[in-house]
Amino acid sequence: MLGLLWLIPAIPFASALALAVLRFPRKQVAWIAVGATAASTVVSLLVAIAFLSAPPAAHAYTQFLWTWFDVGGFRPEIAFYLDPLSSSIMNSVE
Numbered sequence: 001m002l003g004l005l006w007l008i009p010a011i012p013f014a015s016a017l018a019l020a021v022l023r024f025p026r027k028q029v030a031w032i033a034v035g036a037t038a039a040s041t042v043v044s045l046l047v048a049i050a051f052l053s054a055p056p057a058a059h060a061y062t063q064f065l066w067t068w069f070d071v072g073g074f075r076p077e078i079a080f081y082l083d084p085l086s087s088s089i090m091n092s093v094e
Contacts, residue, residue, distance in 0.1 A: 001050030
């Protein structure tokens with residue numbers, strides 16, 4: 001379940017992108033926006049439950065998405081970091 005961490009911001013972003021680019025009737029816009037928010041909330045709750053029921057060894061989970069570039073040992077990576085504090089904030093905001 002922790003592997004789904006990237007979906008939490010990706011679902012609302014994808015729906016916002018679709019709503020900005022495509023033309024939908026007014027009623028469908030509301031359903032898509034609310035549905036994306038609800039789906040992101042459900043995923044965040046599932047990730048939080050998985051994190052709290054079986055915490056990682058270091059009490060933090062890092063999901064690396066990709067390496068931006070690699071030059072002379074300098075290797076910035078794009079990643080999501082989840083610890084107990086960020087988990088509680090993630091579920092209190094949504």
